[in-house]
Structure formats: structure tokens, C-alpha cells
Amino acid sequence: MTLKVGDRLPEATFKIMTADGPGETTTSALTNGKTLVLFGVPGAFTPTCHMNHLPGFVEHSETLKNKGVDEIAVVSVNDVFVMDAWEKGSNTGGKITFLADTGAEFVEAVGLGLGPAPIFGHLRSQRFALIAKDGEVTFLAVEDSPGDATKSGAAAILEALG
Numbered sequence: 001m002t003l004k005v006g007d008r009l010p011e012a013t014f015k016i017m018t019a020d021g022p023g024e025t026t027t028s029a030l031t032n033g034k035t036l037v038l039f040g041v042p043g044a045f046t047p048t049c050h051m052n053h054l055p056g057f058v059e060h061s062e063t064l065k066n067k068g069v070d071e072i073a074v075v076s077v078n079d080v081f082v083m084d085a086w087e088k089g090s091n092t093g094g095k096i097t098f099l100a101d102t103g104a105e106f107v108e109a110v111g112l113g114l115g116p117a118p119i120f121g122h123l124r125s126q127r128f129a130l131i132a133k134d135g136e137v138t139f140l141a142v143e144d145s146p147g148d149a150t151k152s153g154a155a156a157i158l159e160a161l162g
Contacts, residue, residue, distance in 0.1 A: 002111030008135050012106040014075065014099035017084035025099070027106075031135040034070035037157055038099075038132065040112060040125040044078045044086035054090055056154035061095040064154070067161040069131075073097040077104045077125050101125065112142065128152050131160060 003009075012027045030036050039057065057064070057072055064072060074096055076083065083098040107113045107125040129152035131139040139160040141151040150156065 003130070003137060003140060005137050005140055007137050009132050009137065010106070010109040012101070012109060014106065015080035015083075015102055016097065016099060017080055017087070022080045025097075027135070030071055030073060030097070031132050033134055035068050035134075036132045037064060037069050037072045037129065039074050039127075039129040039152055039157075040107065041074060041076045041127055042125055044076050044082050054092075054096070056149075057157075058090070058092050058095050060154040060158060063158060064161070067158070069161070071097060073099050075099040075101050075106060075125060077101050077107060129157055131157065 009027050009031060013024050014026070016023050016025050030038075037057070041054070054074060057074070061072055072095065076099075078086075078100055079102050080100040083100045087096070087098045101107055104113060104125070112125060112128055127143040127149060129139075129141050130137050139157070141156055141160075143149065143152050
């Protein structure tokens with residue numbers, strides 16, 4: 001199944017870094033009664049993800065929140081330590097939640113897996129962005145190429161929010 005507008009996000013468990021070390025959060029915790037902007041990237045620290053996709057969401061995080069977004073999160077098929085290092089190295093100031101989909105369970109469940117690609121060595125996430133209100137997808141954009149971040153960038157999300 002490939003996720004589409006009107007679908008509910010599947011229940012999934014993500015690894016996150018907490019003050020006490022590795023922890024977990026779930027789709028339900030991120031979405032119940034909330035508006036979530038979730039963007040998926042092929043890999044932490046990769047050029048387009050690190051220099052193009054993530055910075056737009058950091059820059060526009062306050063505007064997104066003013067438009068009713070409760071949580072902005074990025075998901076990647078990386079381990080929690082890599083995602084934590086990416087968060088720290090990106091100076092996001094806590095504006096973005098970094099979700100590790102370590103075994104690609106979430107991206108496979110929503111039909112947005114990429115690969116396995118020779119450059120990454122195993123299944124990763126396609127580049128996408130979505131808006132989910134109380135768990136229901138109201139906007140979804142998937143890039144045609146993992147090197148592009150236009151349809152799934154912060155500007156596209158701001159436009160979709162009106």
C-alpha cells in the first residue's frame with residue numbers, strides 16, 4: 001500500500017533520543033489530537049537532506065506553528081545515535097523532532113521505501129512530506145527524485161496549510 005490523502009497513518013514506533021538516552025515514541029503520540037508535519041529523508045547528513053530539506057523546516061518552524069502545526073518531525077532510516085548527531089549538528093534548537101525508523105518499518109508500512117540503493121546499502125526512505133491531522137493524512141507530496149526537495153519542502157507545506 002502506498003499512503004495517500006485520506007489514509008490514517010499506521011501505528012509505528014520510532015526511536016528518539018531523550019535526556020536519559022535512547023527512547024521511543026509512536027505515531028499515536030505524535031498525532032492524537034494534533035496536527036503533524038512529517039518529512040522523510042533518505043539519510044541524515046546527506047547533501048540535499050542536510051543543506052536543503054531540513055533547513056527550510058527549521059527556518060519556517062514558527063510560521064508553521066502559527067498556522068496550527070503542533071509538531072514538526074523528520075524521519076529517516078538511520079539509527080537513533082545518527083539522528084541525534086544530526087540534530088545536534090544542525091542546531092535546530094528543538095524545533096524539529098528527529099525520528100529514527102531504524103528497521104524501515106514505518107516507510108515500508110506507508111509504501112515510501114527507497115531502494116535498496118547502492119549508495120546507502122539498504123532500504124531507505126523516499127523524500128516526502130505530509131500533513132496529518134489527528135492521524136489522518138491531509139496532504140502528501142513525494143519527490144520524483146531523492147535529490148529534489150521542492151514538492152516536499154517547507155514552502156510547499158506552508159502553501160498547503162493556506
